[in-house]
Amino acid sequence: MGEPRRPVHLAVIVGLSAGAYAASLAGVTALQAASDQQLDAANGPAADAVKTLQAEHARLDDRLAAAASTYDAATAAYADISGQLTAMEKRLGKLAVEVHKVQGSAAWTPPPPPAVRLPTVTRSSGGSSSGGSASKPAPKPPPTNGSTGASGH
Amino acid sequence: MGSPLRLTVVGGSPDDAALTWAHVSDEFEAAEQALSRFRESSDLTTVNRAAGTGDPRRVDRRLATALAAADRAGRVTDGRFDARVLGDLERLGYAGAELPAEISTVHRGDPGRESPAPARWLSIDPRTDTLAIAAPVDLGGIGKGLALRWAWRRAVRAGIVDRLGGGLLEAGGDLVAGGIAPQPGPWIVGIEDPTGGDGPLATVAVGAGAVATSSTLVHRWTGDDGRAVHHLIDPRTGEPGGIGLLSVTVAGPDPAWAEVWSKSLFLCGRPGIASLARTRGLAAWWVDEEGRLEMTPAARVRTSWVAAEA
Numbered sequence: 508m509g510e511p512r513r514p515v516h517l518a519v520i521v522g523l524s525a526g527a528y529a530a531s532l533a534g535v536t537a538l539q540a541a542s543d544q545q546l547d548a549a550n551g552p553a554a555d556a557v558k559t560l561q562a563e564h565a566r567l568d569d570r571l572a573a574a575a576s577t578y579d580a581a582t583a584a585y586a587d588i589s590g591q592l593t594a595m596e597k598r599l600g601k602l603a604v605e606v607h608k609v610q611g612s613a614a615w616t617p618p619p620p621p622a623v624r625l626p627t628v629t630r631s632s633g634g635s636s637s638g639g640s641a642s643k644p645a646p647k648p649p650p651t652n653g654s655t656g657a658s659g660h
Numbered sequence: 661m662g663s664p665l666r667l668t669v670v671g672g673s674p675d676d677a678a679l680t681w682a683h684v685s686d687e688f689e690a691a692e693q694a695l696s697r698f699r700e701s702s703d704l705t706t707v708n709r710a711a712g713t714g715d716p717r718r719v720d721r722r723l724a725t726a727l728a729a730a731d732r733a734g735r736v737t738d739g740r741f742d743a744r745v746l747g748d749l750e751r752l753g754y755a756g757a758e759l760p761a762e763i764s765t766v767h768r769g770d771p772g773r774e775s776p777a778p779a780r781w782l783s784i785d786p787r788t789d790t791l792a793i794a795a796p797v798d799l800g801g802i803g804k805g806l807a808l809r810w811a812w813r814r815a816v817r818a819g820i821v822d823r824l825g826g827g828l829l830e831a832g833g834d835l836v837a838g839g840i841a842p843q844p845g846p847w848i849v850g851i852e853d854p855t856g857g858d859g860p861l862a863t864v865a866v867g868a869g870a871v872a873t874s875s876t877l878v879h880r881w882t883g884d885d886g887r888a889v890h891h892l893i894d895p896r897t898g899e900p901g902g903i904g905l906l907s908v909t910v911a912g913p914d915p916a917w918a919e920v921w922s923k924s925l926f927l928c929g930r931p932g933i934a935s936l937a938r939t940r941g942l943a944a945w946w947v948d949e950e951g952r953l954e955m956t957p958a959a960r961v962r963t964s965w966v967a968a969e970a
Contacts, residue, residue: 648859649848649965652668652841655864655873655909656833656852 663804663832667815670842671825683814684829691807694722695799697746697756705757708746708796716783716790724784724791726799726806731782733802733920740924742895743797744781752889752900753881759796800891801923804831805872805916812836812915833875836915838868848964852877854906854947861953862945863965870915874922875907876900894927904930904949911943911962 667684669677696702703719707727710717730743750759781794799806808831816838820827826839828847837847846867850860854877864871879891894901902908910922921942925933930948934956937944943958953968 648850648967648970649863650843651848651850651860651863652843653666653828653830653835653837653847654833654850654852654860655835655871656854656875656877656907 663834664830666830668828668830668842669820669824670827670840672819672823676819676824680815680818680820680824680827683818684811687811687814688807688831690720691722691803691810694720695726695803695807697798697800700757702757704797704799705759707791707793708757708759711793711796714792716785716788716792718788718790721789722806722810724789726803727782727791727793727797728784729806729916730797730799730802733917733924737920737924739895740927741802741920743799743802744795745893745895745898746796746798748893748898749798749891751898752883752893754879754891756798801872801874801919802916804834805870805914805919807831808834808836808870808915812838834870834872834915834919836870837866851909851945851947851953852907853951855951857951859967861947861967862955862963864909864911864945864959864962865964866911866962869911869913870918871909871911872915872918872922873907873909874902874919874926876902877907892923892926901927902929905933906947906949906951908933908947909945911959 665685665688667677667681669680692702693699694703697704697708699705703717703723707717707719707723727743730741733741734743746756746759750756782791783793784791808829811831812829815827815829816822821839824839826837826841826847828835828837828841833852835849837849841847846865849864849866849871851862851864851873852875853859853861854875856877874892876890876892881889883889890900892900892902905926908922908926910918910925912918912921921940921944925937925942925944925946928936933944933946934954937946937956941958942956943962945953945955945959945963947953953966955963
């Protein structure tokens, strides 16, 4: 009886299988890496656009905040002016009351004294004279193209 | 409209003026047929006779436009302008075409309210070109303003401004003007003295636009109870309004709205007119019972001459 045979062929088969697996894994990995690179390259512009949009959004946010601040300031100024106008209206109301009182007082003043008749004055240079009466001529209205007044039904 | 018409044309030939006059008088006749409450056959009389029944009537587009404008005027003036005073006018003796008794006596004044909110009284169906009203209406003032607007529009389309040069159209104290005037500068319009004086109290410069006056100088009479009454009815009371005032004049771009505001301001009376006119930024002049002329800042800018300051 000789020595029992060692199963060398099994070891060879296992080795070959492991080698084939390793080779196919390497191939697949290489292919995937290439694909990832292409995808990255394709997504690049979109990613840039998103970044640009984010920047624009931030800028608009800033401008909106500035506008809101200006609006607040304008509102405050308007409220301030409204207060002043109200105060002015009150003062005008008081003034109107005073004017009314003055008109009432004027109605009770005694009649004016008789008019003093002034002497005739003669101008030395022109030689003309003016009498004592000084009645003011009625104001002459300018010519008009039409008139507004009493209306029909 | 019961008002004399007068047209002034600057430039062009007599034939041009005659053609423009034909357009204007034709438009006024059409407006009268649509809007007059004095004509038995007018569209307004037809609608007034059906007031409150809910029965829609097909009418001329002018009447539909006028009623819509009157409805809007009521809202814009917070109820100071209200066309539904016909019942009050009839009650006080200023009668128009005959109306059924139950309609003509409608009084919708509410003395207890400072400024009554105008209720919906107009129903227009644009699909059938029909309308119905809840109470009879008088379109006297606003109707004249609208007739002026429409007639002026036709005159402009006929070339009164662009082709001939300019013009001024007057209808019973209201007027509209545009284009060049006979003299250098704008058109000059005199505000009549409502106390009956010969000359105007002031003159107004009008480049392009309208001027309207509400006054009690005409259409005043003695009522059945012996009171002196006039045709400018306060919708809040159903009685003649405008305490302390004789006339109110308003200038603006459109004759119909100038009429609406002159009447609404008149009804405020002497105590309230200045405040409302200034608040609304109106160019308004008014004459009180003492014959004194007052005006708003916007009116002073347009005033070219004042008798009291001359």
